[in-house]
Amino acid sequence: MNCNRFIFAFLFLFFSCITLAQNARIKGIIVDSEKHTVANVNVSLQGKTVQSDADGFFEIEVPANKKVSLIFTHVSLKMMSLTVTLKPNEIFVFNPVMNNSEEQMGEVFVSSRNKKRVQGITTIDPATIKRIPGANAGIENILKTLPGVNSNNEFSTQYMVRGGNYDENLVYVNEVEVYRPFLIRSGQQEGLSFTNTDLVQNVDFSAGGFQAKFGDKLSSVLDITYRKPTEFGASLEASFLGASASVDLVSKNKKWSAVTGVRYRNNSLLVNSQDTQTNYTPTFVDAQTSVNYDISEKWQMSFLGNISQNKYLYGPLTRETKFGTIDQPMALAIYYEGQEKDQYDTYFGALKTTYRAAPDLTLKLITSLFHTTEKEHFDILAQYRLGNANADEATSIEDVEFTRGIGSQLNHARNDLDALIANIELKGFKDWKESQLEFGLKYTRESIRDRVVEWEVIDSAGFSINPPIVIIPKNNQPYEPYTGPLLPYQNVRAANFNTINRFSGYAQWNKQSDLGSSQIWYSLGVRFQSWNVSGAAEEGKMQTVVSPRGQFAIKPDWEKDVVFRLSGGLYYQPPFYRELRDLDGEVNPNVKAQQSINVVLGNDYNFKMWNRPFKWVTEIYYKSLSDVNVYSIDNVRIRYMANNNAKAYAQGLDFRLNGEFVPGTESWVSFGYLKTEENYEDKGYIARPTDQRLKFAMLFQDYMPNIPSVKVYLNLVYNTGLPGGAPAYSDPYLYQNRLKDYRRADIGFSKVFIDASTRTAKKANWLKNFKELAVGVEIFNLFNNQNAITNTWVRDVYSKSQYAIPNYMTSRVFNIKLNARL
Known part of the structure; x- marks a missing residue:
């Protein structure tokens, strides 16, 4: 039996x-x-x-x-x-x-896109990113056309959001936080941003009031997802600024898939349009891959890897800049000797595994490792001649009527940095009683080895100029001999070996329900982070911050499609290494986290105009900041005071209208108003370095009605002048200066031979092998506006005056571009 x-x-x-x-x-x-x-x-x-x-x-x-x-x-x-x-x-x-x-x-109102709508997230079409022209084309190029996002440097991919600086923005790729190099001080040294546009599937951006599941920064979140290919594909892009190629691979059993891209960038075309004539040989190269593997129905794994090598060899030769007024035109000539050799090598790898433990529970384990080795070595001697130009005849610096000042300046640096950042994070998502719970725990270890040696020596008419911030004996040259020590005008020397351990986590509850006949969404969450800094002369103490955040949205039962949002909370930004290092290069391990009480009120209105879809978005925001770490911005380098002796605020209003101004294409117009001020050691409120009052931008796509395969793309930005351009040693409470307004228009013309809209039938010619093929011409800085990023300060010993010589960005530049996809 x-x-x-x-x-x-x-x-x-x-x-x-x-x-x-x-x-x-x-x-x-x-x-x-x-x-x-x-x-x-x-x-x-x-x-x-x-x-x-x-x-x-x-x-x-x-x-x-x-x-x-x-x-x-x-x-x-x-x-x-x-x-x-x-x-x-x-x-x-x-x-x-x-x-x-x-x-x-x-x-x-339950689709994924509508969830992003009630969260105040802007979604950007990857196809638009690739089409729109820009000197530094990519995701950041499009972000700069959004309200509240500012940048006055076309060389740089860095951006400022609603009064914050470059270090206050979170960037995620496939849920993994990514980092940028530390030592870069000039936008033209950047080369490539981390994000490879050829690999992107989805781009989400939040300019403030974001949820607790996002990390500890004060200003914004850029959340990027690379595509998971389902069939073979390949793409190629080439222009005078560089080239890129990508390939999509899928295994026969569909379990494996990968998307891989290689990029090369050369900014010589742009640099050679500046006032300074140089020997410039940069090489910016990176390779990036995203690999996915479906182990089973419930378990998937993915890998994200990146290797980047940026070599920046810069040998300035001469510079000629004309400035001043019609009544008093002036000119500056500089003759250079020496060179700058910079190199930034970064290696990044992240492994993510996703496990569906139950129909209502998903767990993710993410590990990542980021390693950067950077060096910044230069010795550059600049000898200048400053004079009055002849307004009628002067076309060259040699045609000057009177020389007002001569002098020289020697800049030296031997800066080296090695940083290793390791992360491990567990995240979960659970459906619970018609709501959702999200949670996560993360450990980060940052190991920093940094040596900074940089100094500057200045003389004018043969007399060494002493630093303005050091008490020195009386100097009455040439009438009396100077008996004091000769000192560098600026001198920074330090060696730092620091380790930072961080523990962070979050919990968040999301729910959708009804309020009468209206729909409402709300989200409540809290973050925490604990950290300490070791390796400094003074041992750092363990610090902990807790950040509660919330969002509420309502869609009234109206005939019109309108959503109102209210979000905000208490946001903290624990200091990263840059924020710990003061002006003398020393590390203060007990710098506190900057704190911001952030409130954002906004609404979205979807409507139809000319029988085509449009959206009007309005947001008003206010930030009250305390424990502020005061900083200055020189090009894209940020230098902190490494203390928390200030308080600040930021307030503003953003508008955006986007839709199909031309049938079948998306365009938008943005406007923003911002005011941000800080109060350092109770001296009173003055403008912060990011106080860019007005911003207007337009992104426009069009095509010729009779020849629809000929496309036109316009990228236009206007920003009022930023505070800045003052000498580095000047007291901002005694001297406030603003740069001129930033005005720039980039335009592109493209002939599309084949794309998704024209592949309805198989082509009988050679075009049948392509999914997309286009050739275009781009004109950067269409109206040849002179935009300055900083000022060079030149001293006139005779009149005891200093002159601000603007450092202009690029002039008008032409580029040819090829896009192809198989």
């Missing part, structure tokens, strides 16, 4: 295994017509139903060797179906595109 039971059980299991083996799986990511992922889509098969998750992902098991029909339904999108016959154990990847249902639009 027992034997019969055993045989029966064995046969039952055997035939069960055979039955299970006769199944297959269908999975994929559901997007809408605008390529945004869609959550909560019902995928049904013969009474069995699964739902797509927050990332639009779905997976369902289907019978093999049998024709089956899947039904995709969503409350605000049109139903669609898929009929397919699969082999046993086959995994079929299907990424459906669901279209909007006009009669239901606005009644229910």
Whole structure:
């Protein structure tokens, strides 16, 4: 009897295994017509139903060797179906595109894009990023056209958001935080930003009031997702500024996929348009890959890797700059000797594993390692001649009527840095009682080895100029001999070996419900971070901050599609290494976290104009900052006081109108007002270095009506002048100076031979091998505006005056560009 039971059980299991083996799986990511992922889509098969998750992902098991029909339904999108016959154990990847249902639009509000809408997140189309011209094209080029985002440097990918500086912005790629090099002081040294535009699938940006799940910065979040390819593809882009190539790979069983890109950048075309004539041989190269592996139905792994090498060899020769007024034109000539050799090598790797422990619980483990070795070595001697120019005849610096000052300046640096940053983080997402819980814990270890040796010696008319911040004996040259010591005008020497350990975490609760006939969304969360700094002369103490944050949104039951949002909380920014190092190069391990009480009130209004979709977005914000670490900005280098002796505020108003001004294309117009001031040691409020009062930007796409394959792209930015350009040693409470307004227009013309809209039928010629092919011409700084990033200060011994000579950015530049995709 027992034997019969055993045989029966064995046969039952055997035939069960055979039955299970006769199944297959269908999975994929559901997007809408605008390529945004869609959550909560019902995928049904013969009474069995699964739902797509927050990332639009779905997976369902289907019978093999049998024709089956899947039904995709969503409350605000049109139903669609898929009929397919699969082999046993086959995994079929299907990424459906669901279209909007006009009669239901606005009644229910649950798609992934609408979730971002109530969170105040701006989503940017990757195709737009690649098309829009810019001297430093990429994601950051588009961000600078958004309200509240400012930058006055076309060489740089860095940006300031609502009164914050370059160090106050979070950047994530595939949920992994990325870093930028430490020592870069000039935008033209940057070369490439971390993000490779060729690999991007989704770009989300928040300018403030973001949720607790995002990290500890004060200003903004840029959240980028690289695509997960479903078929082979390749792309190539080439121009006078460099080239890039990428390839999409997918294994036969669809379990492996990878997207890899290589980039090369050369800024010589831009640098050679400046006043300074140079021998300039930069090489900016990087390779980046994102690999995905589906281990099982519940378990996926991915790897993100990047290797970057930036070599910057700069040998200035001469400079000629004309400035002054019509009544008193002046000119400056500088003759250089020496060179600058900089190199920034960075290595980055991140491993992420995602495990669906239950239908309502997803866990993620993320580990990453970032290593950068940087050196900044230069010896440059500059000898100058300052004079009055002849307004009628002077076309060269040699045509001057009177020389007002001569002098020389020697700058020396031997700066080296080695930084290793390791992270491990556990994140979770759980559906709970018609709401969602998100949580995470993270450990970070930062090891910094830094040597800074830099000095500057200045003389004018043969007399060594002593530093203005050091008490020296009376100097009455040339009438009396000077008996005091000769000192460098500036001198910084330090060696720092520091380790920073950080523990951080967050918990967040999200819920959607009804308030009468209106819909509401709310999110409550809290973050914490504890850290300490070791290795300094004074041992750092353990510090802890707690950051509560919240969001509330309501969509009234109105005929018009309007959403109102209120978000904010208490935000902290614990100091990174740059914020710990003072003007003398010494590390203060007990610098506190800067604190900001942030409130953002906004609304979105979706409407139709000319029977085409448009959106009007308004946001008003206020930040009250305390424990502020005062800083100065020189080009893109930030130098901190490394104390917390100031308080500040930022307030402003942002507007953005975007939509189809031209049918089938997205364009927008942005306007922003900002006022930010700081009070250092109770001396009173003065403008912060980021106080850019007014901002106007336009991004416009068009095509020729009679030749739609000829496209036109316009990128226009106007910013009022930033505080800055004063001598580094000057007291901002005694001397406030603003740079001139920043005005720039970049335009591009493109001839599209083939793209998605023209591939309705197979081409009989050589174009059939391409998915996209376009050739274009770009004109940077179309109106040849003279924009200054800083001032060079030249001394006139005769009149005891100093003259601010503007350091102009690029003039008008032409570029040719090729884009191809297989």
